[in-house]
Amino acid sequence: MNSISNTVLPEHLLQQLKPSPRMPVMFIGHGSPMNVIEDTHWRQSWKAMGQELSAKGIAPQLILCVSAHWLSESDWSLTGMAQPRTIHDFGGFPQELFDQRYPAPGAPEVAKQLAAQLHSPLDNSALLVDHDWGFDHGTWSVLLPMFPEAKIPVMQLSMPYGLAPEKHFEMGRQLRALRDKGVLIVGSGNVVHNLRAMRRDVADNQAFDWTIQFDNEVQQRFDSGNLADLSTFLDWGPQARLAHPTHDHYLPLLYAAGAVQDGEAPRIFNAAYQYGALSMRSAIWGLNA
Structure with missing residues (x-):
């Protein structure tokens, strides 16, 4: 069990970034919450990514995470508390999973600054600052293996679910500038996510035809660099509805893709499947910049 510590917010984050x-930007397929406590190769890859970032001297001032599990109505919100809580937003799992904590600090003053600096693509209004949410498992399940010391301040950005996909991509475009201020942007969801179709008896290299087809179409956009076209996924055919009966797990990809600078090529990892109906495909851009 990871106990909560009295982490002090770094002095430089009390004022400004x-x-x-x-900083790089990444999209991570997080899959089942069990990946954080089981020694899966997904978890191993998240741990290895954190070690690689450290070895290359990449030290974020702040991690901004967009998770599939924080949906808002019509406005964007940033977590603004000093010590965000760890949210166990699931049921039916072992107690060991509920015992997990990620005690990274927040960054209240920076949240205020970013809420004023960023603006809604709908009406140009400022973002909201939230004091209730915390870290849901889309955030802490991947950050815990990647940055186990939990010393880097972390902030979550909500997603207004009812908006057109291109609006989420537009918000991602605004996040690009933060990468030059020490902010590591992490989108956490899944390229394919259909819980109703999951088959726990299939191997990680097996998947439904529609899972593979949609996964390949996303990779084609990665390869071409036409990341804006990821916003058109609902027009790709019936496989899109099978891949995402709801598209909450796809939307974080649009934020990550929007934050990519022109000409940055992705490095793909975890290009495989979980339970036949989840794509764990993940990507990082700008790692070697």
């Missing part, structure tokens, strides 16, 4: 070497 400082210019820094450009």
Whole structure:
């Protein structure tokens, strides 16, 4: 069990983010919450990614995470508390999973600054600052293996679910500038996510035809660099509705893709499947910049 510590917010984050070497941006397929406590190769890859970032001297001032599990109505919100709680937003799992904590600090003053700096693509209004949410499992389940010391301040950005996909991509475009201020942007969801179709008896290299087809179509956009076209996924045919009966797990990809700078090529990892109906495909851009 990871106990909560009295982490002190770094002094430089009490005022403002400082210019820094450009941070990468990543999209992570997080899959089942069990991945955080089982020694799966997904978890191993998240741990290895954190170790690689550290070895390359990539030290974020802040991690901004967009998770599939924080949906808002019509406005965007940023978590603004000093010590965000760990949310166990699931049921029917072992107690060990509920015992997990991710005690990373928040960044209240930075949240206020970013809420004023960013604006809604709908009406140009400022973002809201939230003091109730915390870290849902889309955030802490991947950050815990990646940054186990939980010393880097973390902030979540909500997603207004009812908006057109291109509006989410537009918000991602605004996040690009934050990468030059020491912010590591992490989108956490799944390229394919259909819980009703899951088959727990299939191997990680097996999936439904529609899972593979939709997964390949996303990879084609990665390869071409036409990331804006990821917003058109609802027009790709019946496989899109099978891949995402609801598209909450797809939307974080649009934020990550929007934050990619022109010409940045992705490095793909975890290009496989879980339970036949989840794509764990993940990507990081700008790691070697």
